[in-house]
Amino acid sequence: MTEHTIHMPCTEEQIRELKAGDTVILEDWLYGIRDATQIHMFDKGRKAKFDLNGHAVIHTAPNVKKVPKSNFCPAGYESVCIGTTTSQRMERFTRPLMQEYGVRMVIGKGGLGEDSRAAFKEFGGVYLAIIGGTAALETTWIERITDVDLEDLNPECLWEFKINHFGPLLVAMDAHGGSLYDGVKKTAEDRRAEALASMGVSS
């Protein structure tokens, strides 16, 4: 297990160095993305204004406060609470995010599926697991909201965050097909019969 600090955007080479079980701290930039954001980007033909090449996206829809635009809040939004949502619902968007936008990191909770695993391998990407439900802590890693796109989808806009020491995040799926979820799934399958037997149920 190695600890990495990565300044965004990153390169394919940096991504391929990461192994499942490593931890990562991100610096500089992060983009917030959600179900509706990606439905509009990939199903409804809307194009994101940001250059996401080499960047990380996080599955989120933050609590924000509308404020007058200023140097600190150029988009007119102040962060209230920013956390992470369950990734699995957005499984089918990993591939187009990487293929069409050059995204290299997806941050979320609960893991992604087989198509994401294949896309990470093919294009050089990773899934970084954050601890879901710990948004108060996560909010302290976000300096401010610097820009926003697809604003009509609030709170499911495409958000640009300036981050400071964002993590540690766990490399849960790497660019070599490795996934921490595989081992857990196998353990659960192996122990299912024992768990049922403890209640007098044969399987």
Add this chain to the structure above:
Amino acid sequence: MKLDLAAVEETAKHLYIQALKILPPDIKDGFKRLDATETDPTAKSILATMIKNIDVAEDTTNLLCQDTGIPIYNILIGRGVEVDGHALKEAIRKGCERATTEHPLRSSVVHPITRVNEQTSCGIKVPVITIDFSDKDEFFEMEMIPKGSGSENGSFLKMCIPAEGVAGIKTFVVDKVMEVGGRVCPPTIVGVGVGGTSDLCTKLAKKAGARPLGSVCEDPEGAKLEKELSAAVNMLGIGPQGLGGDSTAFAVHVETAATHITMNPVAVNIMCHSARRARATFTPKGVEIGF
């Protein structure tokens, strides 16, 4: 006792915000218990981060989780309480809306077909308001639950048949806990409904998942079942966030109802580790806020 609807509105607002920021003591104790017994190092560090988050949320008066959930208000009306039922529902709705716009909170509620968000946490039949009655004199209770979607998406119903027996119920619960893995933000409270009609069964599962930790099913058969299931699901090794470990669930809670001779329904409704809940009681002495 005549219910003061202005106080109801204010309390509906207050409870939503409080529930999002402060976890009930039984859940905090649940974390301590899991932390003391967890043997997997990754799981232990995840639990430590979750516990730290509870402190950060209180220190910074911030929300525990960004998911403001679907707002649910469970109302219990005692005897001798004078209230206009329609106006009561309107007052709760207004309080919920004011919490969202005045705090402000993320409105997580959209129209189911157009997906339009009114930015009020309200919509058709939302907030969910359930009303029940108690035999307590001059007593009114409001329980507020912001139900997060990660765990609410871990909801299932199976109309088992009598020939499947209790084994069918047990197998269904274990298999659903395996299926959802880390998606429902474990460690969880697994709510299980057994019996009733299909709608009552899912309602029981929701009630079970929201019950305080340490509480026991009033039906002795349900109590026996929840004890067995609690031990069984924690044998699976799913662990906090589905990344492995002993702490898959704080507990499995079961609620039961009588059912039909040809039916054997079972429902699962999961509560994530951010098991948020707030409660207020109204008596002639005033309003008391708690969990």
